[in-house]
Amino acid sequence: MSDQPRRPRRPAKPYRRPQKDPVRVIAFEALRAVDERDAYANLVLPPLLRKAREGGGFDARDAALATELVYGTLRRQGTYDAVIAACVDRPLREVDPPVLDVLSLGAHQLLGTRIPTHAAVSASVELARVVLGDGRAKFVNAVLRKIAQDDLDGWLERVAPPYDEDPEDHLAVVHSHPRWVVSALWDSLGGGRAGIEDLLRADNERPEVTLVARPGRATTAELLDEEAAVPGRWSPHAVRLAEGGEPGAITAVAEGRAGVQDEGSQLVALALAAAPVEGRDRMWLDACAGPGGKAALLGALAAERGAVLLAAEKQPHRAALVAKALAGSPGPYQVVAADGTRPPWRPGSFDRVLVDVPCTGLGALRRRPEARWRRRPADLDGFAPLQRGLLRTALESVRVGGVVGYATCSPHLAETRAVVADLLKQFPDADLLDARPLLPGVPDLGDGPDVQLWPHVHGTDAMYLALIRRTG
Numbered sequence: 001m002s003d004q005p006r007r008p009r010r011p012a013k014p015y016r017r018p019q020k021d022p023v024r025v026i027a028f029e030a031l032r033a034v035d036e037r038d039a040y041a042n043l044v045l046p047p048l049l050r051k052a053r054e055g056g057g058f059d060a061r062d063a064a065l066a067t068e069l070v071y072g073t074l075r076r077q078g079t080y081d082a083v084i085a086a087c088v089d090r091p092l093r094e095v096d097p098p099v100l101d102v103l104s105l106g107a108h109q110l111l112g113t114r115i116p117t118h119a120a121v122s123a124s125v126e127l128a129r130v131v132l133g134d135g136r137a138k139f140v141n142a143v144l145r146k147i148a149q150d151d152l153d154g155w156l157e158r159v160a161p162p163y164d165e166d167p168e169d170h171l172a173v174v175h176s177h178p179r180w181v182v183s184a185l186w187d188s189l190g191g192g193r194a195g196i197e198d199l200l201r202a203d204n205e206r207p208e209v210t211l212v213a214r215p216g217r218a219t220t221a222e223l224l225d226e227e228a229a230v231p232g233r234w235s236p237h238a239v240r241l242a243e244g245g246e247p248g249a250i251t252a253v254a255e256g257r258a259g260v261q262d263e264g265s266q267l268v269a270l271a272l273a274a275a276p277v278e279g280r281d282r283m284w285l286d287a288c289a290g291p292g293g294k295a296a297l298l299g300a301l302a303a304e305r306g307a308v309l310l311a312a313e314k315q316p317h318r319a320a321l322v323a324k325a326l327a328g329s330p331g332p333y334q335v336v337a338a339d340g341t342r343p344p345w346r347p348g349s350f351d352r353v354l355v356d357v358p359c360t361g362l363g364a365l366r367r368r369p370e371a372r373w374r375r376r377p378a379d380l381d382g383f384a385p386l387q388r389g390l391l392r393t394a395l396e397s398v399r400v401g402g403v404v405g406y407a408t409c410s411p412h413l414a415e416t417r418a419v420v421a422d423l424l425k426q427f428p429d430a431d432l433l434d435a436r437p438l439l440p441g442v443p444d445l446g447d448g449p450d451v452q453l454w455p456h457v458h459g460t461d462a463m464y465l466a467l468i469r470r471t472g
Contacts, residue, residue: 022052030066049067074370075369078173079156079174082159086159087147088143109124159173167193171200178373187413195456204369209247211247212237220238223258234460261294262463263460265409269298269354276433277352286298286309287397288313290322304331309329311333340390343397347397353404354407362409387408392426395423398470405465410462416452431469432466438467443458444457
């Protein structure tokens with residue numbers, strides 16, 4: 001036996017309970033809801049923030065950070081997945097989804113914010129201890145320390161294929177869009193690399209909050225009295241909240257006299273209302289009215305001319321939202337729960353018809369970043385019969401000399417021009433109108449006669465509009 005004296009054992013460190021950070025816990029809970037329930041972040045996050053504020057000790061800066069963590073992580077999920085995949089020793093599909101959510105939140109703090117490296121890693125590991133346990137927190141710590149060894153540009157150099165070898169895959173990784181979405185947007189946009197990169201960048205920017213002053217009920221002057229409010233770019237009824245804020249705290253919005261509505265949606269309603277019709281102009285139809293934003297604007301515009309609006313929505317709960325949006329409208333209106341492909345009204349009943357069809361939502365990826373990961377090319381086939389059926393009924397519902405507006409919040413050619421072209425073949429007594437003059441002051445509207453708006457060009461959602469007149 002050795003006669004060396006034994007070293008005294010170091011006393012074990014006392015176990016330290018993990019500290020719960022409400023900001024990051026809320027961000028994690030929101031991401032889990034998006035993953036597990038296919039929830040939308042813009043629906044699940046506000047109640048979480050409201051509950052935290054009611055509990056006390058949670059201020060506006062905390063809410064802003066939680067919002068940035070959720071939306072920033074969702075927007076750059078594809079990029080962060082590529083980085084994380086380079087730092088783990090297994091396929092990402094074998095990493096438990098809650099662990100991957102914590103890693104993604106950590107990656108965003110390291111690569112997409114100004115949070116110091118040490119703070120980003122330690123806060124993420126602490127979150128992992130709270131929501132995953134100490135064992136998996138060690139794995140999170142090891143992965144995030146690898147990610148922290150380089151910045152975003154450095155990682156993109158390593159994980160994105162060169163543009164010259166595979167341009168679509170390069171753009172998909174760098175700008176965090178599925179490859180098929182990059183391809184579809186590029187086809188719709190046309191042009192070279194600069195335009196598609198500008199569009200993909202715009203999809204990853206936080207959109208401004210835009211309000212609509214509903215005619216006869218509110219004015220833009222009233223809304224412009226709000227802090228950091230500035231006029232809209234194109235719609236005479238639009239006001240932008242340049243620094244964000246809580247729209248529900250604005251009196252006119254709380255009272256329903258104004259609402260939150262992207263300028264692209266406002267322009268669609270305004271263009272339909274401005275389109276020339278032959279003869280009477282008394283009956284207007286919004287055939288897919290839920291959740292009610294366009295219907296509320298159309299109802300106010302119809303009232304100015306003494307016209308009546310019928311707002312139809314298939315789903316009863318969405319029809320209730322339409323009724324709420326129209327409550328207090330200055331003119332006559334009616335809301336019905338009805339299937340726009342099997343309508344209860346007679347053919348030829350209306351002078352103006354708007355049909356804003358269900359779609360993939362690829363035009364609103366700024367607002368619903370999770371939609372890009374949720375959608376699949378096969379979804380186009382699912383929407384196609386409904387879109388054509390709704391436009392067919394709209395064309396049957398308008399009288400000769402009246403106008404139909406076909407709109408969709410997607411720039412995908414399969415949901416826009418292909419639908420319109422197919423229906424025009426079936427209705428030889430219908431002609432496309434040039435929609436461009438009906439959006440006065442809006443630049444870069446293309447060759448027409450239809451209109452495609454773009455986030456990077458117009459600062460709106462990528463709304464599509466075709467105006468069709470029945471001629472015989």
